[in-house]
Amino acid sequence: MAPSSPDFDRVIDRRGTWSSKWDKYAGRDILPFWVADMDFAMPEFIREAVLRRLEHPVVGYTRTPDTLAEAFRTWLLRHYDWQVPDSALVWLPGVVTGFNLAARATAVPGGQVVIPTPVYYPFLSVPGNADQTGIQVPLVRDGRRWVMDFDALEAAITPASRIVLLSNPQNPTGRAYTEPELTALAELCLRHDLVLCSDEIHCRLLLDPNAEHVPVASLGPEIAARTISLYAATKTYNIPGLSCGVAVIPDPELRRRFKHAQAGLMPSVGPLEFAASEAAFNDTGPWLPALLDYLRGNHRLLQAVAGDRMTPVEATYLAWLDVRDLELERPGAYFEEHGLGLSDGAAFGGDGFVRFNFACPRSTLEEGLERLQQALDSA
Incomplete structure (x- = not known):
């Protein structure tokens, strides 16, 4: 039976799983686009590989296979x-x-x-x-x-x-x-x-x-x-x-x-x-090409809102947004006030910038982009 296509539109609730990304803003209306992990399920073939290993009842110290x-x-x-x-x-x-x-x-x-x-x-x-x-x-x-x-x-x-x-x-x-x-x-x-x-x-x-x-x-x-x-x-x-x-x-x-x-x-x-x-x-299958196509679509949506603030992303799922013209004392805190959890550029050695992780379901990104536009318009 052929494997099913990955569903990157699926919204997976990560709250209550001790997720670093989501627990940072627990109880607050802030969408997290900060730390670099994706809000997508792992590929099924990786999940199956882990489950196969767990079929053996001993999980001991292990040499590199x-x-x-x-x-x-x-x-x-x-x-x-x-x-x-x-x-x-x-x-x-x-x-x-x-x-x-x-x-x-x-x-x-x-x-x-x-x-x-x-x-x-x-x-x-x-x-x-x-x-x-x-x-x-x-x-x-x-x-x-x-x-x-x-x-x-x-x-x-x-x-x-x-x-x-x-x-x-x-x-x-x-x-x-x-x-x-x-x-x-x-x-x-x-x-x-x-x-x-x-x-x-x-x-x-x-x-x-x-x-x-x-x-x-x-x-x-x-x-x-x-x-x-x-x-x-x-x-x-x-x-x-x-x-x-x-x-x-x-x-x-x-x-x-x-x-x-x-x-x-x-x-x-x-x-x-x-x-x-x-x-x-060992993977040579369709999961990664499908992921990259999906990320390209997300990138286009983000670029349309960010415009020249953002240089095109050649690789990664991370965008570097220039907000220096807004003269924000703490850019990360400002965007949090508008419901967006972004990484403040100061932590990367880039004052006046924010990093935006766009590896998420499209509906989540679209809601985030509405908040981004409102934040930019309000500054």
Whole structure:
């Protein structure tokens, strides 16, 4: 029997499930469009994979399944023509753990962590967590997209700089960096003897048909030798509560330092998480193409209301809205007053902006867009 088509229009009540996204505004008439999880059911094939594992009555400590590693390596080869050995993989409870470990693995007394901003807000706590200094280098808007300012990056780097943290596809601006952009960044890292940690968790969420994801470490052996690439299936398949990630670290010495940084700190990944991720990396079916089509439709609706405040989203399901002209002291709080739970840009290093997660049923989005229009008109 053929699987039924996913119903992304289905409104699922997440209240009462200890949902971080929805419980934040419990008892208040505020629709949550903030944290980056989707209001869609997980794919049925992932649910079935978890249930199959639960047919065994013991859920104990679990080694990384060989079948998961093979599924991931095949996934990299299938989508990016990038072949990596099993020895290059370090499995993790999530990518946030990964980029924190990367900074600790490269830390030196007085060291610096270079971060293009705005960026996913946990990046900004990484330098302090590793007893390093953070150097933020703002992206610049170039017409209808945000780009890295390579002159500013070059100027910001000092002999104390040890690592660059990259979000690609970029959260929160929705960029999918091009191969020339990534090549320029790789050359900068090579020139200054920097490690590059690239969080690529949104890589399969490409909305622009002309965009592509390029793993920066796939550009050549020189940059691969100084890159820590982070992946997970959790964003694409909406399973962040079954968190499992993987670091691809081709260089043995860098990998040794990374593993040393995690010693005694990192919990093991559980068997249900492994089962869910393996099913996701093996997926070649219709669920993801259907999701992307639905997200493109949501993106068009949001773009129609936001207009030039929003650059087109090439990848992710996150829009970065410019509300600087409204001169709001606290943009996030202002939109909450109008029934919208958005992420305040200040947390990402982008004052005067808000981030809007549009991965939800269309009826929910339409109600949110009515509130957004009213909020913009009232400012």
